[in-house]
Amino acid sequence: MKTKQETRPSTSERILSATLRLMSEKGYRSVTVKQIAAEAGFSEMTVFRTFGSKKAILDRLIENYLYNPPAEKTIRDRLTYDLETDLLMLSEFYHETVAATEQIYLLSVMERSVMPDLHVNIHNNATKFTDIVADYLRTMQEQGKAVKGDPFVQAATLMYFNYGKFATYTMLPRADRLKNLQAAVAVIARGLAV
Amino acid sequence: MKTKQETRPSTSERILSATLRLMSEKGYRSVTVKQIAAEAGFSEMTVFRTFGSKKAILDRLIENYLYNPPAEKTIRDRLTYDLETDLLMLSEFYHETVAATEQIYLLSVMERSVMPDLHVNIHNNATKFTDIVADYLRTMQEQGKAVKGDPFVQAATLMYFNYGKFATYTMLPRADRLKNLQAAVAVIARGLAV
DNA sequence: GAAGCGTGTTAGTAAGCAGTAACATTATAG
DNA sequence: CTATAATGTTACTGCTTACTAACACGCTTC
Numbered sequence: 453m454k455t456k457q458e459t460r461p462s463t464s465e466r467i468l469s470a471t472l473r474l475m476s477e478k479g480y481r482s483v484t485v486k487q488i489a490a491e492a493g494f495s496e497m498t499v500f501r502t503f504g505s506k507k508a509i510l511d512r513l514i515e516n517y518l519y520n521p522p523a524e525k526t527i528r529d530r531l532t533y534d535l536e537t538d539l540l541m542l543s544e545f546y547h548e549t550v551a552a553t554e555q556i557y558l559l560s561v562m563e564r565s566v567m568p569d570l571h572v573n574i575h576n577n578a579t580k581f582t583d584i585v586a587d588y589l590r591t592m593q594e595q596g597k598a599v600k601g602d603p604f605v606q607a608a609t610l611m612y613f614n615y616g617k618f619a620t621y622t623m624l625p626r627a628d629r630l631k632n633l634q635a636a637v638a639v640i641a642r643g644l645a646v
Numbered sequence: 647m648k649t650k651q652e653t654r655p656s657t658s659e660r661i662l663s664a665t666l667r668l669m670s671e672k673g674y675r676s677v678t679v680k681q682i683a684a685e686a687g688f689s690e691m692t693v694f695r696t697f698g699s700k701k702a703i704l705d706r707l708i709e710n711y712l713y714n715p716p717a718e719k720t721i722r723d724r725l726t727y728d729l730e731t732d733l734l735m736l737s738e739f740y741h742e743t744v745a746a747t748e749q750i751y752l753l754s755v756m757e758r759s760v761m762p763d764l765h766v767n768i769h770n771n772a773t774k775f776t777d778i779v780a781d782y783l784r785t786m787q788e789q790g791k792a793v794k795g796d797p798f799v800q801a802a803t804l805m806y807f808n809y810g811k812f813a814t815y816t817m818l819p820r821a822d823r824l825k826n827l828q829a830a831v832a833v834i835a836r837g838l839a840v
Numbered sequence: 841g842a843a844g845c846g847t848g849t850t851a852g853t854a855a856g857c858a859g860t861a862a863c864a865t866t867a868t869a870g
Numbered sequence: 871c872t873a874t875a876a877t878g879t880t881a882c883t884g885c886t887t888a889c890t891a892a893c894a895c896g897c898t899t900c
Contacts, residue, residue: 608830612806612811616809641837
């Protein structure tokens with residue numbers, strides 16, 4: 453535990469972020485420890501001294517992710533109960549959240565057959581988010597502010613859209629991740645309005 | 647060229663499909679030639695005799711895909727110019743098309759840093775499909791049967807949704823790929839109706 | 841300045857894997 | 871039945887890569 457003052461990242465932190473950067477691009481097997489060391493700015497020996505094995509670095513990455521789950525805290529406080537406003541806010545929040553863990557997402561996709569738990573975990577987080585949106589839509593239906601229908605299917609419509617957009621821009625990096633998000637959400641909001 | 651009568655697949659065909667099956671799960675590097683041989687029901691030697699190298703199998707797979715592009719033929723003929731009907735038909739057609747090439751899709755995702763061309767090619771096919779939907783929506787707008795707006799953004803809304811659904815079920819295989827497709831498309835169709 | 845810690849360097853081992861060579865066996869066609 | 875094509879078996883080479891051992895260097899701290 454260092455002082456809270458942000459200093460130069462530690463050796464293990466630099467190795468971890470280098471590993472994540474490389475493996476989210478090429479996958480576990482294609483990345484060599486030598487490449488990790490070079491990316492982190494150390495010698496290969498230091499990597500082995502710090503983590504013991506290549507596998508241990510990956511394990512630590514996943515452990516770190518699982519212990520710092522994407523925060524879903526205070527979205528509910530920000531609801532205005534105006535349909536389009538809220539759906540846009542929820543979508544923007546989703547994109548912020550997943551953008552922060554997109555490298556872990558890519559890794560989980562590429563190594564899904566080796567570490568199915570991680571991939572399922574990430575999927576479950578998305579489902580949780582969909583549940584929140586579904587809860588919201590149920591409330592809106594009760595208030596006569598949203599069209600009647602299965603709220604989970606309605607929420608999933610929005611979330612599959614958001615996921616499709618996220619995945620596209622994550623695997624094919626370009627600018628403008630959120631380009632046209634407002635206009636697209638407006639279409640869905642209109643489809644859900646009364 | 648054998649007779650047209652469908653016989654037992656040839657050696658090279660069996661090796662190719664075994665390779666695609668394995669590599670779409672684990673990626674190029676994690677699959678050994680020995681595993682390919684076992685999956686195809688041959689000895690390792692036969693694989694090398696047939697293709698010369700591991701890389702050559704992959705090259706052939708991609709070549710086959712590029713020479714048999716997903717057919718987009720006669721969708722336009724099937725349009726009814728009823729918004730929801732057509733958007734559902736287009737979505738179903740999209741899912742049929744991509745389901746047929748989902749293994750190539752998975753491979754292109756996992757090897758995207760090694761073969762960016764394939765990944766971009768697949769993305770371009772999706773964009774072409776979006777263009778078709780956008781053309782359709784433009785026509786519908788002109789006929790006063792769809793709400794005014796940028797038709798490409800409208801089409802992309804539907805297609806990001808479809809892609810999100812496809813990707814979810816492809817990377818996390820379960821039954822019911824098209825479950826709730828109709829209800830979800832109905833939401834989007836409602837958002838696009840006049 | 842001595843001790844200890846973090847890091848680098850060099851050399852090496854062991855395992856896995858792509859690919860080759862040579863010969864044996866089985867299946868198929870004429 | 872025989873010749874040929876397809877496939878199997880075994881043994882091997884060479885390369886890559888995870889990982890270890892041993893020693894050297896420099897920086898901080900007391």
